[in-house]
Amino acid sequence: MSLLRLEKATIRFGGLVAVNEVSFEIAPGELFGLIGPNGAGKTTCFNLITGMYRPTGGRILFKDRDISGLPVAQIVRLGISRTFQNIRLFGSLTALDNVVVAAHLHRRANLIDALLGDPRSQADTERLRGEAMRYLSALDLQDVASARASDLPYGKQRRLEIARALATQPDLLLLDEPAAGMNPAEKEDLAGVVRRLRSEFGKTILLIEHDMRFVMGLCERIVVLDHGEKISEGPPDHVRNDPKVIEAYLGEAV
Amino acid sequence: MALRVRIASILAGLAGCWLLDVLCRGMLRESEQRLVVLAGLYVTLAVSLNLINGIAGQFSIGHAAFYQIGAYTAGYLAFFYYGRLPLQGVPWLIAMLFLGMGTAALAGLVVGLPSLRLRGDYLAIVTLGFGEIIRIVVQAIDLTAPTGEQVGGALGMNVEPRIRIVGLVWLFALTCIAVTRNLCKSSHGLALLSIREDEIASAAMGVQVPKMKVAAFMIGSAFAGGAGVLLAHSESFISPSMFPMDLSFIVLTMVVLGGSGSITGAVIAALTLFYVPEYLRGLKAPDGTALTATGASLVGWIVAVVAAVVVVRWLAFRFRGTARQRAMGYLATAVGLLVVGRALGWILSSVPALQQAEYEVQKLRMVIFAGSLIVIMLVRPEGVLGRHEFSWDWLARVLRRQRAREAAG
Numbered sequence: 001m002s003l004l005r006l007e008k009a010t011i012r013f014g015g016l017v018a019v020n021e022v023s024f025e026i027a028p029g030e031l032f033g034l035i036g037p038n039g040a041g042k043t044t045c046f047n048l049i050t051g052m053y054r055p056t057g058g059r060i061l062f063k064d065r066d067i068s069g070l071p072v073a074q075i076v077r078l079g080i081s082r083t084f085q086n087i088r089l090f091g092s093l094t095a096l097d098n099v100v101v102a103a104h105l106h107r108r109a110n111l112i113d114a115l116l117g118d119p120r121s122q123a124d125t126e127r128l129r130g131e132a133m134r135y136l137s138a139l140d141l142q143d144v145a146s147a148r149a150s151d152l153p154y155g156k157q158r159r160l161e162i163a164r165a166l167a168t169q170p171d172l173l174l175l176d177e178p179a180a181g182m183n184p185a186e187k188e189d190l191a192g193v194v195r196r197l198r199s200e201f202g203k204t205i206l207l208i209e210h211d212m213r214f215v216m217g218l219c220e221r222i223v224v225l226d227h228g229e230k231i232s233e234g235p236p237d238h239v240r241n242d243p244k245v246i247e248a249y250l251g252e253a254v
Numbered sequence: 255m256a257l258r259v260r261i262a263s264i265l266a267g268l269a270g271c272w273l274l275d276v277l278c279r280g281m282l283r284e285s286e287q288r289l290v291v292l293a294g295l296y297v298t299l300a301v302s303l304n305l306i307n308g309i310a311g312q313f314s315i316g317h318a319a320f321y322q323i324g325a326y327t328a329g330y331l332a333f334f335y336y337g338r339l340p341l342q343g344v345p346w347l348i349a350m351l352f353l354g355m356g357t358a359a360l361a362g363l364v365v366g367l368p369s370l371r372l373r374g375d376y377l378a379i380v381t382l383g384f385g386e387i388i389r390i391v392v393q394a395i396d397l398t399a400p401t402g403e404q405v406g407g408a409l410g411m412n413v414e415p416r417i418r419i420v421g422l423v424w425l426f427a428l429t430c431i432a433v434t435r436n437l438c439k440s441s442h443g444l445a446l447l448s449i450r451e452d453e454i455a456s457a458a459m460g461v462q463v464p465k466m467k468v469a470a471f472m473i474g475s476a477f478a479g480g481a482g483v484l485l486a487h488s489e490s491f492i493s494p495s496m497f498p499m500d501l502s503f504i505v506l507t508m509v510v511l512g513g514s515g516s517i518t519g520a521v522i523a524a525l526t527l528f529y530v531p532e533y534l535r536g537l538k539a540p541d542g543t544a545l546t547a548t549g550a551s552l553v554g555w556i557v558a559v560v561a562a563v564v565v566v567r568w569l570a571f572r573f574r575g576t577a578r579q580r581a582m583g584y585l586a587t588a589v590g591l592l593v594v595g596r597a598l599g600w601i602l603s604s605v606p607a608l609q610q611a612e613y614e615v616q617k618l619r620m621v622i623f624a625g626s627l628i629v630i631m632l633v634r635p636e637g638v639l640g641r642h643e644f645s646w647d648w649l650a651r652v653l654r655r656q657r658a659r660e661a662a663g
Binding site: 050052071072073076077081082084088089090091092093097098100101102103104105107109111113114115116117119121122123124125128164165167168 | 442452454
């Protein structure tokens with residue numbers, strides 16, 4: 001059984017076909033990579049899966065349920081969460097509160113309780129804080145919990161994005177260029193974090209990345225997009241040696 | 255523990271309002287009590303708009319409309335039903351309070367819906383339009399009562415009975431503050447804040463953005479509507495001219511000036527912006543005549559203030575030094591402002607044209623008012639309190655630090 005299945009997913013913006021009949025399947029527990037040159041449609045693919053765009057053709061199935069066209073918040077509830085390529089934290093909230101917002105999905109108290117300051121709501125918020133703290137610790141961010149998100153250094157902001165996505169308790173985690181702008185040591189660190197997301201938290205992971213060494217070393221299967229179309233799919237060794245991929249992306253030198 | 259604190263704060267609130275009521279009755283004239291009532295209503299308006307504007311980040315500039323809807327709900331219901339139902343006096347007012355909140359919340363729902371599609375400036379224009387529509391529609395409705403009497407319309411209407419209870423108005427303001435604060439301390443409040451910060455990321459984290467936006471509009475409008483009910487019965491007269499567009503802007507100014515999103519800021523700004531013009535209105539020279547100023551001294555003060563703003567901005571945003579040096583800088587600027595203002599006035603008084611022109615300070619009060627708004631926005635763009643809140647914990651921390659410093663020194 002597949003966790004996520006794209007069936008000829010397509011989206012057109014006017015005359016431009018950003019993603020053209022792309023199909024692939026991700027099995028539960030997989031570490032899956034999505035690569036391709038700039039403008040290949042990788043992030044657009046994420047936007048389709050998370051409901052930010054409605055596909056103009058094809059279907060997207062999550063746990064065998066058609067989720068194409070569902071509202072974003074609904075899809076998160078079903079168990080897909082994401083990070084953003086251009087970091088989109090809640091800048092003036094603290095790191096902890098950023099994660100609490102995501103954990104809010106699993107609240108028990110309702111809005112009326114919150115307005116009345118009901119002890120149940122207070123206890124609930126405390127519980128969510130505790131949970132959020134756990135996710136911060138998992139990404140080694142416990143020391144900056146009360147710092148404003150926008151004041152954090154870049155690498156920590158990237159990790160905070162992951163902690164926040166984790167707090168919605170997804171089954172499938174989409175990471176959009178998590179290693180962008182990091183130095184080799186930080187990247188090594190991050191690869192460890194991503195592996196732990198699977199081993200410790202049992203997440204299935206789909207990630208977009210530009211750094212070939214990072215992707216090849218981390219992912220078990222990879223899909224390559226170019227001009228909105230899938231040009232190759234398979235384990236790293238297969239993709240690395242695929243002439244179409246070399247032509248479109250990797251270049252002669254690699 | 256939590257429950258005990260809650261009961262204690264509720265009791266303290268009730269006692270405080272009762273005390274305020276007794277004091278006002280005992281010490282203030284009727285006209286002064288009216289000002290205390292209006293101040294309480296402004297606080298309610300500012301705090302409730304802060305929920306929509308500052309916390310949820312939905313730019314609304316039609317808050318006067320909800321105030322008006324509440325007031326007219328009370329007005330019409332009182333006209334047609336007062337005396338025919340077994341409710342009278344305060345119970346009637348409380349019943350009206352809930353009804354007014356209900357109708358205003360419904361209006362909030364209607365205005366909240368466009369906020370699902372529109373952002374920023376576009377939403378502001380829609381709320382502005384809505385505010386004007388409400389005012390003009392109310393102005394155009396002329397009802398004729400069975401007795402042949404005209405009700406409403408441009409000339410306004412009497413609202414019977416007149417019930418002006420300072421304590422009740424402030425209890426309502428306090429309730430509004432408490433509800434907003436409860437919300438802010440819960441994860442629901444954080445969800446609202448996240449919408450203000452980044453709507454797309456907020457939805458991606460599972461926040462039901464449409465529902466939360468509409469909820470913010472409805473809650474904020476409900477409190478504005480309640481304030482309208484209290485206004486109608488306190489003034490015993492309402493007319494469309496009491497709810498002009500300016501009112502929406504003044505309330506918005508209170509929110510921004512206090513620091514968008516800060517409840518404490520909204521309260522402080524509401525009280526200040528309400529009382530300063532009132533204070534200036536009553537300003538008199540020591541001998542009881544109108545206070546006047548020469549053109550020379552006015553020009554002197556204006557130049558000095560502008561110079562001070564430049565210096566303060568430099569100190570606040572460019573100055574690299576210790577906090578202590580900066581504080582000394584502010585102090586020096588304040589002294590400098592007084593000296594330079596005086597000196598310039600004296601020097602300029604040698605210019606006959608400036609010396610002969612005399613102005614009544616009272617008549618300039620709105621100019622002074624607007625000028626101070628500009629000054630505050632220049633020296634502190636994030637509002638007086640920024641996003642800070644008053645809390646007992648904060649006060650305790652400050653006192654503890656103070657004591658530690660005394661013990662060390």
